[in-house]
């Protein structure tokens with residue numbers, strides 16, 4: 001299967017190894033992966049800050065790079081959600097919401113993965129990033145009265161060696177929220193600390209998530225406090 | 241201008257207290273989870289409630305007139321008020337007709353919104369709030385911080401102190417049983433000596449011309465049935481078409497609000513008691529304007545359960561007062577900008593857009609989507625600081641050009657690698673106050689890809 | 699009148715196109731297999747008491763439950779109180795009421811509520827101002843849920859009617875649950891078994 005890899009700007013610049021893990025796992029699952037070279041950003045940082053109107057160019061760069069593909073995969077629920085909700089494909093019969101997939105979503109819904117190569121022998125805590133969970137519905141949020149389910153958790157449980165640790169407030173927001181992390185620094189930091197504590201309370205060794213942005217925030221706090229907790233993107237865990 | 245971030249920062253100075261506030265409200269959220277979990281058809285009920293409200297808003301004029309007609313036939317006096325001032329004047333007019341000196345008032349967010357208490361007090365009428373939480377904040381000369389749990393921000397020791405000073409409870413006493421009993425005795429006297437009652441309205445039934453009031457304490461009924469004049473104040477969006485719709489909303493309301501199956505008292509008033517008067521005031525105060533905003537009109541579906549506050553991770557860690565508006569929390573953050581965008585422009589940003597509010601809301605208001613849309617309105621109408629605006633414009637340019645983007649990325653990573661820590665963690669680096677900045681790798685993924693997949697990296 | 703026309707005109711100008719009213723019959727309701735047991739459990743869970751008695755045992759049961767009650771009143775023939783409600787005109791005169799006994803018209807299994815219309819309580823204030831509340835309820839009147847309840851009752855038939863679910867309560871001080879906020883401190887449901 002031919003897929004285009006959409007690598008969010010901050011992963012491209014700051015966490016290239018996450019994109020590498022995504023690419024490698026997709027390849028090992030039999031995909032032919034293209035990486036359109038002129039991609040930049042979906043425009044979410046500006047839009048969530050109230051400046052959707054200055055993100056028009058970024059959106060058109062996205063369209064130029066990806067419109068030709070039928071399957072577009074990104075290791076970020078948040079960026080995918082933004083594309084779904086705000087970037088209009090030139091041909092309305094091929095909306096991006098049908099073609100752009102968050103990584104776990106693609107593995108579960110398109111590739112219908114039943115097993116994963118390799119093993120990962122650690123106690124893993126899953127941080128359900130909100131945009132993946134409540135935006136893309138990668139799972140059933142704790143507010144809804146539906147049969148519980150989570151695609152990322154399901155994939156993790158498929159991985160040999162992973163001990164998935166249940167958390168107390170398993171789907172509470174980490175407090176990143178884009179510019180919120182800076183404009184509402186006090187609450188953002190407090191939310192992050194509380195999320196980390198939940199993982200520590202349950203003796204998690206590796207904290208993982210579908211979104212590197214949440215992890216960037218959490219890891220920043222972890223490193224500052226020198227907390228013994230490792231942070232890895234879910235693509236790294238699943239590829240590990 | 242409300243600065244939510246600043247207020248929230250002040251709230252977070254006392255971390256132990258922030259934890260306490262967070263946990264107290266999370267406890268309510270958990271009760272809600274349990275109660276809603278007992279109804280297998282919960283999601284279908286939400287859908288139905290949302291649909292009934294959508295329908296009602298689309299025929300609001302018809303239902304308002306139907307309500308007025310039926311209520312009048314029932315002997316209720318129906319009044320209309322375009323805004324807070326008209327509402328307050330009408331209340332005062334009715335009260336002065338009866339020479340009222342003191343009123344007992346049960347919880348009504350509408351009268352808070354209209355600032356009725358200070359208005360009446362200025363006219364020499366004493367207002368006694370009878371909901372325990374509201375009485376606490378009234379005696380403390382404070383304001384409610386939550387629409388269902390008005391005194392949730394106060395600790396029992398603080399309540400004890402207020403009661404000691406104002407109603408003479410024992411110094412240092414903080415036992416909730418003791419304090420509640422003291423309030424019961426104190427307020428009984430008020431009920432027995434007041435001249436009129438004011439209440440809010442939870443639902444007004446168009447079909448039958450009656451109103452429904454929900455309380456746990458029984459304070460609304462104590463007021464209404466002991467007094468000869470009852471004024472019920474309601475926003476025009478409280479109308480529901482038929483009595484059978486109560487089944488839907490009542491099954492959702494208490495479970496969402498406090499995790500109860502039903503509030504203790506659900507009172508249906510269709511006629512004044514013999515020899516008494518029942519007035520209903522229908523208030524607009526910005527609601528028709530909100531109805532005219534397609535992106536925001538469905539905020540009028542709110543049944544004021546407070547669940548979005550209890551679930552909101554920001555509300556729990558910043559307190560109701562940080563919003564500086566009558567209605568705090570997520571719903572407050574989408575209602576308030578409709579009244580005064582400039583004053584409340586920081587509220588739509590007091591969110592990570594996590595979406596928990598929209599999922600918990602019993603009438604399925606797309607709260608977090610509306611927060612996003614208010615941000616766009618605030619951005620377009622120039623209610624965002626210049627520095628942020630310039631930064632966003634710059635980012636727009638960077639991401640608009642692949643070439644420029646790569647250049648800036650390279651520069652940034654390089655600069656950060658070579659800059660001394662002292663320079664990086666300067667005062668203006670808000671991110672770095674409590675967080676390390678992310679790693680700054682030598683190559684981007686694109687660089688890696690060129691080298692490892694295309695074989696032409698430089 | 700000016701407010702009225704302004705508001706109605708603004709609603710007409712601003713309301714969206716008509717949205718159809720969904721039918722509440724579309725809901726697939728949870729079936730409750732044993733309404734009486736569910737009702738009993740719920741009443742207890744929300745702080746009430748349930749006693750199963752025969753129809754002719756109301757008087758003695760109330761006397762047994764409240765031996766020290768000085769002022770009692772009733773809205774049902776099955777119990778005779780010390781105060782004749784019909785003679786009371788000023789509601790505030792019921793200030794010292796200890797126990798009020800009345801008939802519930804129906805019970806709701808899913809939430810333990812009872813429906814008390816004006817006809818059953820005689821005086822609107824009685825069930826609120828009393829210290830203790832006793833509701834006599836026929837087991838056969840217990841319905842599954844609120845939808846069934848509203849199918850059964852006509853809310854507009856009386857000037858006033860209410861659902862009561864447990865004794866008056868508050869949790870306004872640090873979420874600590876306290877019974878007897880303003881209304882009765884206790885609620886006892888006397889359940890008359892169906893023969």
Ligand code: SF4
Pocket residue numbers: 496541542543544545546547548549571597600601602603604605607
């Ligand atoms: S917006 Fe929804 S959750 Fe929030 S108070 Fe209103 S009805 Fe409740």
